[in-house]
Amino acid sequence: MSEPSIVEISDLEVAFKVRTGRRGKRELLRAVNRASLSVGRGETVAVVGESGSGKSTMARAVLRQVALRGGTVRIDGVDVTSMRSREFRALRRKVQMVFQDPYSSLDPAMTVAESIAEPLVVHTNLNRRERHDRVAELLDVVGLSARHLDRYPYEFSGGQRQRLAIARAVALNPEAVLCDEPVSALDMSTQNQIINLLKDLQAQFGVSLLFISHDLAVVRHIAHRVAVMYLGSIVETGPAERVFSRPAHPYTKALLAAVPVPDPEVQQAGRRPSIRGDAFSGTTTAGCPFAGRCPEAMDLCREQTPPDFPVDGGGVGACWLLAEKVA
Amino acid sequence: MVRLVGRGILAMIPSLILVSIIAFSLLYLVPGDPAVGLAGESPTPGQVELIRHNLGLDRPVVEQYLHWAGNALHGDFGRSIFTTFPVSELITSRLPITVALAVAATFVAVVVGLSLGIVAATWRGRFVDRAISALSSLGVAVPAFWLGLLLVLLFSVKAHLLPSIGYVPFSQNPGGWLVHILLPAVTLAAAPGAEIARQMRAAMVGVLGNDYVRTARAKGVRRSAVVLKHALKNAAVPVVTVIGSQFSYLLGGAVIVEQIFAIPGLGSLAVTAVLDRDMPVIQAVVVIAALAVLVVNLLVDLSYGYFSPKARLR
């Protein structure tokens, strides 16, 4: 590749100090554990995984909203990990973010115009008039009208708010947008509208997307590549086609199997076995994070953390079973 | 639990040190020289200096503070400048009275406040609710000292029902205690009681809108049990917080109420001491009052653990 990926994460580690149990003992919660992922230009990379698997934390780490414990983040080939915040501000224009909850991601005390104009105020020296024009244009891009400029967020539905958030995110013509579950709070039809909008934006401006979701069916329709996270680790990555048709990691398989198919004949007849229990916060220190729930777990899995093994059809998977195949 | 209490007490230490420094520095904030007052109306030359020396006022400030704080740790707050009484004795004779007053007032405020708040929340929007709201707005607004005066005029001077002044220890005469404490306690309880009622109502209304209340109702739990069990325990946290924060106002209010009803408690001790510049006494009162507030805060914090088990994690 001649050009570096727009966002590149390598060996990222993020941990939080949390109190657990009734005693309130302080423990280190490894929210992201040695995760590596890159987002190419014009590409959509989806990160899937269950609640608490560290998806949001990874995205926040890219924009330095959480402190890193290890690893590096590169934006447009530049390591931003140890950059001074003043220098980082310039790079920041290239990566923007859209959040899950459309109700709380807009300042309730600001009008739509003020909210959307904020990045312009911070990063450009457009004058008031120019800013107004640009904001009106952005509203048009996301399918809202300039009539809405002086309204407050509470006057909008969830889908409309998410459009506003997207308008703000693309205001500076970023090269990548990190979308943290941008549709999971929405109705299906609205969800589809937003996904269509994101796809349009990508087609129009070539923007890269890091699309976080726990809904595999949604991901199926937008992602070029998929990364599957489990308890802070990326257990599998690969081209979407391959991951959905031939999942390599047992967790990915279980995840796909658990998604109910909207067809009673199929769903009620061939109900596939699902894994037991749920992903409880990361207490496992050694071995594969999924070993506890894995139907195929071996002794080795509980002792050593599997490295990434290449998978047929592209991508990698972190599972000892793949090692056997390789060997 | 023991650990929690221990942790709470440890956390109080920096506050206490700061309080003691503030209390001690009051001596320097307040102009005038206690030695002058002690020297009588016509001091002979050198007499003031001698008294200053005897009081240790001529030593370096830090040394004075350390000396004072060290003694205070052992419960020795020195002697009152004017009365020559050991301050700790003054405190021990006055403290129980203020504690009794504060406890009685808190009791009245909590009982009345909670019941009114619960009633108002349960019948939200109805006449009772509006009546209670009006009453509690008035209660918050009426200045304690004025209410006290009016009550004295009404119940003592006009009706001869209750005594206007003085205090009888509970141990001596429970009936007499009750009669004497009634008006002051009601006076002192009015504002916090009204505030508790308002907060209780707000908290209750908030909690009653929660999903788990609906769950309890879906279980067939009776409405009254939902309010008194499920909602009350959850509404308790903000209300207990208010009770805790009202306590410090209550101690302040006690100063004025004790003045009005001539109750020989810490508050009237404090006022006399401030007027006399009896520094050892002021310092001790400030430290003791602050300690009381800190202890109440600790109790409030500990109660969070009971009312909101999740808070134990913090």
Add this chain to the structure above:
Amino acid sequence: STTASGGGAPDPNATMRVGLAIVNTQWDPALSPVTTDTPGLEMVYDRLFSQGADGSISGNLVQTWEFRGNDLVMHVRPGVKFQDGSPLDAQAVKVNLDRNRGATFPTSTLAAELSNIQSVTVTDPMTVTATLKKKDVSILPLLSSRNGMIVSAKALADKADLGTDPVGAGPWKLTSFQPGTGYTVERWDGYWNAPAVKVAKVQVSVLNSAQRLNAVRSGQLDMAILDTGQADSAKSSGLNVLASPLNTLTCFQVNNVTVPAYNDERVRQAINYAIDRPTIVKNVLAGNATPTSQIFPPTSIAFDKATPDPYPYDVAKAKALLAEAGYAGGFSFSAMFGTTPQAELEAIAGYLKAVNIDMKLVHIQGNDGVTKMWQEKSGQALFFPCNSVVDPSLAMPYFLPGNYRNPGNLTNADVTALAAQAQTIDDQAQRTSVLQRITHTISLHPLSIVPLYGNTATWVMNGSVTGFTVPPTNFWQLIGVGKSQ
């Protein structure tokens, strides 16, 4: 409501409940900072002498006495015991006098008042002689106050904590004491004049003036001292009111250094003319005071009967005098006040305002007034009850040169000379006339003090209280006072 009518025989087991504005802060006479402590201390301690309403001296712990040149020879009353059982003798008196005058106790607050005593010697077991530096008959009234209170010598030797556990030879024993709040005393049967004690117990509570009146009205107190202005309120509640003229004078002192206008005698006279004393007394003090523009009240032996009212209310004259002095536009100063009831002060300020003198009132705490006025000499004016309680001579410091209580050193040569003369005169009548000449001179040429009115002790009591009177010194006692069933 009406109170039970008294008149029955006093109940020997009665408890007398008394309401006061302040009580002594502690019980060691030699540490007592103010004269107002005297009545409280008197409950427990007896004094060497006592002074009657007319100023006459009689013996208490001293049975007989005589002056021998500069010596005062005192014969101690035999058979008197202290509350700890030890007997009273000449040695005990000597120990106390030496202590009070600061010879053995440097921080004694009484030292300045007793500074005229050169030495004290025991001549025989029951006779003690005080040798004075220069002859001064006012030593007798002085020893009738807290200066002459005698503490058990045994207790002193044992270093007992007199502040909280007093041991005297007085009628009552202290049983409980709450500083700033009150105290209780119980009859001590060993008192030498025991039959005169008519109640078994006295409970003293410190209350503010409204509380005192309310408490007597609601039956929680038997008797209480009142602010003079409350007399009408008390009477209208159907209670007995005793109004007894005192030697003290309500006045204010102006420092002519910090208030330069006051240097001009015409300004001083104008101030005196500007105040309508009788109206204030009538309307604000319910008539319970004696308006006076002399520096001694009519109850005092030093009152100048010849010119009873040197400064009648006369605004025109006041204005004219001020104009003459160049102060037609007035001037302003601030006056500190502590315990003087505010209404009176505001009334006075109101009158001064009428002649363009702007008197700002500043409430001060504790001893600030004394400190600012007399020690730092930075204050401009101070309201206080002029200290002539025991003897007129005690008021002289305000007018004498170089005296610490005369902050601006405003003096008059005639007054200075007369005052020196008065100290040495034995003969009461002759002394009285000198004192009156002093008063007269100051009336003509006002000095630092602006007199307002002679104070009145106002007491309210229910019908059961019998036999209570207040001497002009305001050193009231409960000996002889009873409470009927």
Add this chain to the structure above:
Amino acid sequence: MSSTTTGRPAARKTTAGPAHRPVPARRRFQRRFARERLAVVAFAFLVLLVIVAIFGPWLQPYDPDQQNLSIAFSGPGGGHWLGTDQLGRDVLSRIISGTRVSLVAAAEATGVGVLIGVPIGIVCGYFSGWFDRTVMAANDAVMALPALILAIAVAGALGPGLTHSMLAIGIVFAPRLIRLVRASVLDIRHETFIEASATIGTPTLRILRKHVLPNVLSPLIVSTSLMMAWAMVAEAGLSFLGLGVQPPQASWGAMLGQGYQYTAQAPALIIYPGVAIMLSVLALNLLSDGIRDSLGRELRRK
């Protein structure tokens, strides 16, 4: 791939018509507030008080300090609507002139409290850390001191007088405001919209000014009016104890303190100032309730 990153959209012509102005937030607030009947009455009363405070000297029928000893304690009538006091001064005039004292006192105390409390509270809430911990520890300590005792001590120290005692009250109140502001900042500190703004690269100061402050403002307004109420009562309390305004200046608390001496002769002397204090405090409380209830969704959190 390189060509796709360039060629970003040049500003397309907007299709939007002329922007029209919908009702601004403040107007909506006013409309909702107008529906809070009690609060409107309270507000009107407070406006009246302010007018009285400003134009008092022209409104009062008599000089409030003008005494006339011969008509002391006269009841209502004879040109004195509320009667006269112990020095024959017109009670109504004194109540009127006391209004200014009370309002100025409340404003001073609140001003001091807000000036100290708001900046510190915002900084503490936004940058949790050693500064926050230190300030909060100090705060706990100061708040543990009974406010009135401290106010008395401070007023005693700086000398009596309105300004001093109000300064004291303001200082005593500041920790409470610090707490409140910090808590509301903490409340929104982790809101997504703050993080959303931060991810844009908004400088912290701008975040504080544009996002944090406006959102903290509403609880602040509510508690500020409560604080004014408290300051009024405190002023009255201190004046009642003789530590507030100096005679002959009238303040409601001082009038109450003086009238207290004459309850047997003229009980009305403690009724008027007491009612004045109570109504003002009540009005401030109702106003704060009304403001809180009419803060719309665009301003109210949660």
Add this chain to the structure above:
Amino acid sequence: MTVGKEIPRLSVRGLQVAFRAGKDWVTVVDDVSFSVQGSEVLGLVGESGSGKSLSCLAVMGLAGDSGARIRKGSIQLDGVELVGLSERELENRRGNEIAMVFQEPMTSLNPAFTIGDQIGEVLRRHRSMPRKQARAAAIAVLDRVGIPDATRRVGAYPFEFSGGMQQRAMIAMAIACEPSVLIADEATTALDVTVQAQILDLLRDMRAQLDMAIVFVTHNMGVVADICDRVAVMYAGQIVEEADVRTLFRNPRHPYTEGLLRCTPRLSGRADRLPVIPGSTPLPAEFATGCRFGERCSYHSASCDEPVPLTLSHKDSQVRCVRSAELTLGGGVS
């Protein structure tokens, strides 16, 4: 699965629920009718705000708690009319004969009491069990819903449970008294898919074991396909279509159902543009007098502007569309 003629466990007829808005009433649920038999699962699907939850609450007799009122209709539980029953009578049935599980297990459990307390409370309330016995029974129910180590977990507080365990606890609470009807309002929506599958399995087991009728509210068509026997589709406060699950997926009769099915993203295959239903759900105050879906419907015709009744189509199916007979709609299943 019985589709017999026996009396239904729960039968709702012509239910109308309204909120008070000033002086007027705003009807939010209108003419809702459905019934469920023992061990049958009826799915209730529809967009957010379509009135699913409110209908369920009305059935539970809890609509009043959120300020709504049943204005019309009948609700029969095992043949007993609930509308008009006294609060006390309703209380005795709630949690006992008819129970409900809510969407957010985290907020639906009382944070201040232990799981055991909260389960035991139902038993103490309806079975008058003493505390000790209730606790033992709570352990048994927890065990039954598959909570491992129930004896220890019974003393835990809700926040100490994971989301899946919380939902199991909620179900345990609901089935403790073995009710004849269980209403599950979005019971799996907040859960991860792997956990959702487990909970669906659990519900299936329970309904078989206890012969319960279940009303399962969801907006996820996959879940509907998984667990439901019959489905009622709600739009804007009305049921627009009700049918056997397979029929509904294969042959939807209402344009809205068709849109819903088409919008449901599928795992198999990738579409370039996702289908959408144009427009958005109307607010209750803006409901059209005619077909409420009318303005968003691509088959809209003049005849749609008259009020549309729910009409029986073939077999047990009903539909609320005047053109249903003439339209051939595509199902979600090819």
